Amino acid sequence: xxxxxxxxxxxxxxxxxxxxxxxxxxxxxxxxxxxxxxxxxxxxxxxxxxxxxxxxxxxxxxxxxxxxxxxxxxxxxxxxxxxxxxxxxxxxxxxxxxxxxxxxxxxxxxxxxxxxxxxxxxxxxxxxxxxxxxxxxxxxxxxxxxxxxxxxxxxxxxxxxxxxxxxxxxxxxxxxxxxxxxxxxxxxxxxxxxxxxxxxxxxxxxxxxxxxxxxxxxxxxxxxxxxxxxxxxxxxxxxxxxxxxxxxxxxxxxxxxxxxxxxxxxxxxxxxxxxxxxxxxxxxxxxxxxxxxxxxxxxxxxxxxxxxxxxxxxxxxxxxxxxxxxxxxxxxxxxxxxxxxxxxxxxxxxxxxxxxxxxxxxxxxxxxxxxxxxxxxxxxxxxxxxxxxxxxxxxxxxxxxxxxxxxxxxxxxxxxxxxxxxxxxxxxxxxxxxxxxxxxxxxxxxxxxxxxxxxxxxxxxxxxxxxxxxxxxxxxxxxxxxxxxxxxxxxxxxxxxxxxxxxxxxxxxxxxxxxxxxxxxxxxxxxxxxxxxxxxxxxxxxxxxxxxxxxxxxxxxxxxxxxxxxxxxxxxxxxxxxxxxxxxxxxxxxxxxxxxxxxxxxxxxxxxxxxxxxxxxxxxxxxxxxxxxxxxxxxxxxxxxxxxxxxxxxxxxxxxxxxxxxxxxxxxxxxxxxxxxxxxxxxxxxxxxxxxxxxxxxxxxxxxxxxxxxxxxxxxxxxxxxxxxxxxxxxxxxxxxxxxxxxxxxxxxxxxxxxxxxxxxxxxxxxxxxxxxxxxxxxxxxxxxxxxxxxxxxxxxxxxxxxxxxxxxxxxxxxxxxxxxxxxxxxxxxxxxxxxxxxxxxxxxxxxxxxxxxxxxxxxxxxxxxxxxxxxxxxxxxxxxxxxxxxxxxxxxxxxxxxxxxxxxxxxxxxxxxxxxxxxxxxxxxxxxxxxxxxxxxxxxxxxxxxx
Numbered sequence: 001x002x003x004x005x006x007x008x009x010x011x012x013x014x015x016x017x018x019x020x021x022x023x024x025x026x027x028x029x030x031x032x033x034x035x036x037x038x039x040x041x042x043x044x045x046x047x048x049x050x051x052x053x054x055x056x057x058x059x060x061x062x063x064x065x066x067x068x069x070x071x072x073x074x075x076x077x078x079x080x081x082x083x084x085x086x087x088x089x090x091x092x093x094x095x096x097x098x099x100x101x102x103x104x105x106x107x108x109x110x111x112x113x114x115x116x117x118x119x120x121x122x123x124x125x126x127x128x129x130x131x132x133x134x135x136x137x138x139x140x141x142x143x144x145x146x147x148x149x150x151x152x153x154x155x156x157x158x159x160x161x162x163x164x165x166x167x168x169x170x171x172x173x174x175x176x177x178x179x180x181x182x183x184x185x186x187x188x189x190x191x192x193x194x195x196x197x198x199x200x201x202x203x204x205x206x207x208x209x210x211x212x213x214x215x216x217x218x219x220x221x222x223x224x225x226x227x228x229x230x231x232x233x234x235x236x237x238x239x240x241x242x243x244x245x246x247x248x249x250x251x252x253x254x255x256x257x258x259x260x261x262x263x264x265x266x267x268x269x270x271x272x273x274x275x276x277x278x279x280x281x282x283x284x285x286x287x288x289x290x291x292x293x294x295x296x297x298x299x300x301x302x303x304x305x306x307x308x309x310x311x312x313x314x315x316x317x318x319x320x321x322x323x324x325x326x327x328x329x330x331x332x333x334x335x336x337x338x339x340x341x342x343x344x345x346x347x348x349x350x351x352x353x354x355x356x357x358x359x360x361x362x363x364x365x366x367x368x369x370x371x372x373x374x375x376x377x378x379x380x381x382x383x384x385x386x387x388x389x390x391x392x393x394x395x396x397x398x399x400x401x402x403x404x405x406x407x408x409x410x411x412x413x414x415x416x417x418x419x420x421x422x423x424x425x426x427x428x429x430x431x432x433x434x435x436x437x438x439x440x441x442x443x444x445x446x447x448x449x450x451x452x453x454x455x456x457x458x459x460x461x462x463x464x465x466x467x468x469x470x471x472x473x474x475x476x477x478x479x480x481x482x483x484x485x486x487x488x489x490x491x492x493x494x495x496x497x498x499x500x501x502x503x504x505x506x507x508x509x510x511x512x513x514x515x516x517x518x519x520x521x522x523x524x525x526x527x528x529x530x531x532x533x534x535x536x537x538x539x540x541x542x543x544x545x546x547x548x549x550x551x552x553x554x555x556x557x558x559x560x561x562x563x564x565x566x567x568x569x570x571x572x573x574x575x576x577x578x579x580x581x582x583x584x585x586x587x588x589x590x591x592x593x594x595x596x597x598x599x600x601x602x603x604x605x606x607x608x609x610x611x612x613x614x615x616x617x618x619x620x621x622x623x624x625x626x627x628x629x630x631x632x633x634x635x636x637x638x639x640x641x642x643x644x645x646x647x648x649x650x651x652x653x654x655x656x657x658x659x660x661x662x663x664x665x666x667x668x669x670x671x672x673x674x675x676x677x678x679x680x681x682x683x684x685x686x687x688x689x690x691x692x693x694x695x696x697x698x699x700x701x702x703x704x705x706x707x708x709x710x711x712x713x714x715x716x717x718x719x720x721x722x723x724x725x726x727x728x729x730x731x732x733x734x735x736x737x738x739x740x741x742x743x744x745x746x747x748x749x750x751x752x753x754x755x756x757x758x759x760x761x762x763x764x765x766x767x768x769x770x771x772x773x774x775x776x777x778x779x780x781x782x783x784x785x786x787x788x789x790x791x792x793x794x795x796x797x798x799x800x801x802x803x804x805x806x807x808x809x810x811x812x813x814x815x816x817x818x819x820x821x822x823x824x825x826x827x828x829x830x831x832x833x834x835x836x837x838x839x840x841x842x843x844x845x846x847x848x849x850x851x852x853x854x855x856x857x858x859x860x861x862x863x864x865x866x867x868x869x870x871x872x873x874x875x876x877x878x879x880x881x882x883x884x885x886x887x888x889x890x891x892x893x894x895x896x897x898x899x900x901x902x903x904x905x906x907x908x909x910x911x912x913x914x915x916x917x918x919x920x921x922x923x924x925x926x927x928x929x930x931x932x933x934x935x936x937x938x939x940x941x942x943x944x945x946x947x948x
Contacts, residue, residue: 001436005146005189006159009180014509016107017502019432020114024491024498027117030124031488040845041124044386044446050116052381056374058497060339063096073098075332079349080698082727089722091707091839092694099339100346102699102810103621107508108340110501111432113494115439120487122443129451132408132444136196139437143193148188150178154244155940168519175242180433187250188428190242191418193436194254195261195411197238202265203407249425249875254417260414264397268407279485319364319425325350326363332374337375340542341430345699346372352734353766362430366423389442390417392449400448409448412441430771504621511619518611518628526602561602572789598643605636616689619626623697630689630706642675650709653750654863657712666717683710687837703734718749736762736769740776756796763797778810790823801830808855817858824859846876853885865889880909886922 001022007015031881036042043050071076076095082088083095099105126132153163159171162177170181180186201369241875242254283670287772314901328351338346344361363369371379419438423429555677612629615622634650641647655678662668672680679896687710690703708724725742732738743758774793781789790811799807804827811820835845849872856865876882883902890899903920 001433001440002142004436005142005433006179009178009182009185009189010431010436011181011185012504012509013107013512015504016111016114016432019118020110020498020502020505021438022500023114023117024122024283025162026121027487027491031491032180034124034487035485042450043120043123044388046119046385046442046446046447047486049381049385050112051121052384053112053378054109054116054494056337056377056381057105057112057340060105060337061097061102061109064098066094066096069096069098071334075333076100079730080727081730082704082723084697085723085727086718087723090708091714092698095698097339098336099342099535100699101339103343103625104341104344105339106621110498110505111435113498114338115420115435117491117494118436118439119443119446121441121488123447123450123633124487126444126451129175129404129408129448132412132448132451133857135440135444136408137200137413139193139441140196140200143197144238146178146186147176147190147238150241151244153178166516166520175246175814176241179906182431183245184247184250184426185424185428185431185434187242187245187247188253188419188426189259189437190238190245191253191422192415192434192441193415194238194257194418197234198261198265198409201235203268209896210418249422253422254334255904256421257414257418260417261411264407264410264414266408271866273344283338289646294519294759298647298869315917317361318358321351321353321779322347322360322364323368324457325352326365326368330368330375333372334376335484337371337373337378340373342373342699343369345697348732348735349699353764354736354768356736362427365427366420366427366429369427382553384465386420389413389445396445397448405451406450409445412445412448415441416445436726458735481905488535504619507621508622511615511617511622511625514611514614514618515622516829518608518615521608521611525601525608541876570767598639601841602636602639605632608632609636609662621696623693623700626689626693626696627700627703630686630693630703633682633686633689634706634709637679637686637858640679640682641676644679645943646676648676650683654709654712655748659717662715665713668713668715682714685719687713688708699731701728701735701738704728704731705738708745733942734761734764734765738774739765740773760794762801763799766774767802770797770799771806772812774799774806776808779814783815783819786811786819787822790820794822794826801834804830805851811857818862821859824855827855831855842876843879846879846882849875850879850882850885853889857889862889862893866893880906891923891926896930896932899923900927 001019004010004015004019004022005017010016010019027317030041033039042731064072070412077084079100080095083092122135126135150778153161153172154176156163157172159173160166161170161172161177162179165183170177177183178189180189183940230641234606242251296741325347326343329346333346343363344359347360347363353480363372367379367382370382374381374537393409393413397406399412400406400409416438419434428434530776609629609632612625612632616629638650641649653672657668657672660671662671669680686706690700690706690710693700693703694707704724705728708721709729711721711724725745728738729742739758739943743755743762745755746752747755747760759773763773777787777793779786790807792805797803804823808823808827811823817824831848834840835848835852840848849868853865856862856868866886866889869882869889871887872879872882884906886901887906888904890896900920900923903916903923905912907920909917
């Protein structure tokens with residue numbers, strides 16, 4: 001268990017292998033011991049829950065006939081139409097499992113078997129209360145060690161775990177995490193041990209109390225030393241580490257566990273005056289921790305929790321949207337689930353809008369994810385498990401014969417309650433390090449229910465006791481009955497399942513290292529996206545009034561857009577997989593501007609490909625790695641194609657091949673090699689890897705898209721190409737990147753209306769996609785066609801105010817304001833519409849008027865700009881920005897008196913601002929000079945006679 005925690009907090013295939021191997025070994029030893037002693041292992045009804053989970057996982061992995069699959073998972077027909085189409089089914093084959101991610105379901109099933117063995121072994125080993133207390137001390141010591149290590153790693157952080165391992169997505173500077181990649185998991189680990197730690201600190205057995213009362217002092221020397229070490233060293237370390245994790249869910253779970261443990265210890269008479277010392281230590285620790293964190297940070301993160309306002313806790317509505325999507329998905333897979341571990345590939349199908357670049361690997365709610373991945377049967381198994389835990393708690397706490405059993409059971413139940421509640425807002429259940437500890441705690445609770453039960457209240461059939469000497473004398477040596485052989489049979493029957501999984505996870509651990517190296521390289525390769533902007537520099541769309549205007553080069557440009565549009569990846573979400581080309585003279589010439597950069601990009605791409613090849617060699621069932629490798633081959637093809645003698649984009653190559661109507665595939669390939677060179681083999685590799693990715697996981701939309709792009713290599717027709725694209729859209733109907741790419745492909749083959757319809761849908765898939773698309777599309781036209789490009793974007797996408805802001809900012813970086821008149825008018829109309837709403841708050845109304853002020857200033861209309869600034873001040877008189885910018889504009893037009901008034905107000909709000917004070921003095925001097933000139937003979941000077 002300790003090794004599992006150290007291996008990135010359980011988030012490593014090696015951690016899974018260690019847990020599974022340890023659980024299997026422990027169960028085997030317990031089974032042998034049970035046979036030798038003829039002692040049965042009774043799990044109090046939990047065996048049905050454990051076996052039910054195993055059977056459900058096996059059913060999800062077993063190949064089933066098509067008819068059965070249609071009955072058990074009817075929604076799969078809607079997801080996978082291409083697998084039934086004759087044109088593509090001959091290439092894909094037949095999908096026959098309930099699980100849509102078997103490569104994730106297999107290790108998930110193995111982990112469930114491991115948890116089951118841990119639970120059963122724990123129940124078997126515990127024969128007296130001292131065994132339970134041993135487990136509690138071990139867990140308490142574990143959280144102290146992990147918390148101490150986490151603090152050291154945070155205070156002396158270099159960004160790497162253990163100061164030497166670089167993780168592609170996580171670092172150690174933002175929070176205390178210990179060996180855990182996720183701070184929520186670290187905090188939950190603390191929560192699981194919080195009750196045992198308090199129990200270790202405060203609880204003393206009645207025998208110890210008797211010894212204490214017979215002595216003149218307090219506890220014995222050893223006990224006193226232990227208590228003081230726990231109180232003054234362990235507790236502060238754990239509390240500070242917990243607070244510096246910044247995990248609201250984990251801290252709340254820890255408080256729940258501590259509260260339950262405190263009540264139980266108080267009931268046992270173990271706290272009394274010592275709570276005062278614990279409270280003082282806690283206050284002494286919390287104060288400096290808050291100082292380190294910063295009061296503003298604490299207020300910002302906990303304000304919504306204290307107010308019980310979910311809208312403030314989930315201010316970005318990220319969890320809310322994920323839960324809604326997961327619930328919709330669960331209703332489609334209610335019968336048997338989508339497969340253990342399949343959430344990350346199923347959820348994007350139901351993600352109607354995307355608000356950020358974050359990619360959700362879990363549902364942030366354990367109950368919903370279990371319902372989605374295992375269906376109603378799995379959810380009922382979960383409920384049955386929770387009912388069993390509640391029953392054991394009732395028996396061990398309420399019906400126990402002494403306080404020692406009651407206190408231990410309550411402390412354990414508090415940790416399990418915290419784990420369950422934390423699962424409502426985070427999916428901490430899947431982490432092997434946490435779930436392993438929970439399995440041990442649940443086993444302790446079940447054993448306590450057996451040990452502490454009152455014989456008169458609970459029948460002996462619930463938990464089997466060891467055979468007594470009297471029974472042995474009467475009946476002789478007990479027989480090898482089914483309960484005695486139960487654990488042995490479970491171990492033997494699980495070997496065919498567990499052994500291959502152990503081998504796979506061991507090799508997957510090495511693959512994970514190569515995977516992380518690839519991800520770090522990919523993250524560092526952002527300059528590739530800057531180097532390549534498009535496969536050519538001409539306009540994507542030149543004229544929008546008729547489809548005839550999209551002929552010739554413009555259609556080729558649309559195809560180039562399809563090849564160059566962002567191609568989203570699972571971990572690197574911020575940059576696009578864009579490929580671009582330059583003239584051969586630029587690249588082949590040593591003096592070319594981009595030649596050296598292109599060479600470095602090709603070398604870096606090869607390095608990433610080698611990493612991915614190691615991944616698929618060591619873990620051949622990793623579907624995402626195969627897809628990434630296919631995309632890397634495509635990127636490398638585009639890079640090498642851009643510097644060859646015939647730098648045609650892939651879409652044009654495919655179009656030429658289809659129109660040539662070659663007699664055979666061999667003739668086509670001979671032409672490709674002769675026309676473009678040997679690097680066309682990269683297209684074959686991309687096609688092969690995409691096909692493998694689809695066969696491993698049928699929800700890889702980008703793999704279908706690549707299979708469509710390379711379909712001409714297999715001699716397939718244009719109709720088959722559309723079938724591939726339709727399958728990709730069936731899997732990811734709301735993927736803005738995919739919609740835009742396929743829309744560009746449709747426009748290239750002459751289906752312009754369908755293409756534009758997909759573009760509109762892509763634009764409506766959330767602000768994240770809108771921003772990506774606008775950043776890609778803006779400025780693709782030459783300067784003389786900018787107005788037509790703007791008109792096309794406004795007509796096609798009908799952008800909202802937020803999108804218009806981004807559009808104007810992007811265009812303004814490239815072109816002077818006089819070229820953006822059409823966009824300025826639309827932008828101003830959107831601002832006016834926003835200001836006309838009655839529900840707009842005063843601060844927001846003031847900001848909108850200021851936005852209009854900057855727009856009119858950019859257009860050179862100073863009079864309208866001043867009017868907007870005055871409205872901004874009128875909407876929010878306390879706005880520093882509104883008054884300051886109004887003063888600046890008033891100074892420009894010579895209205896010094898009014899400008900001085902607003903600047904003086906600003907100086908009063910910021911008395912130490914020297915630049916502002918200097919400006920106020922300058923404006924006052926200008927006002928005095930203007931008044932002096934106005935009093936001179938000849939009357940007022942133009943511009944200074946206005947209101948002041």
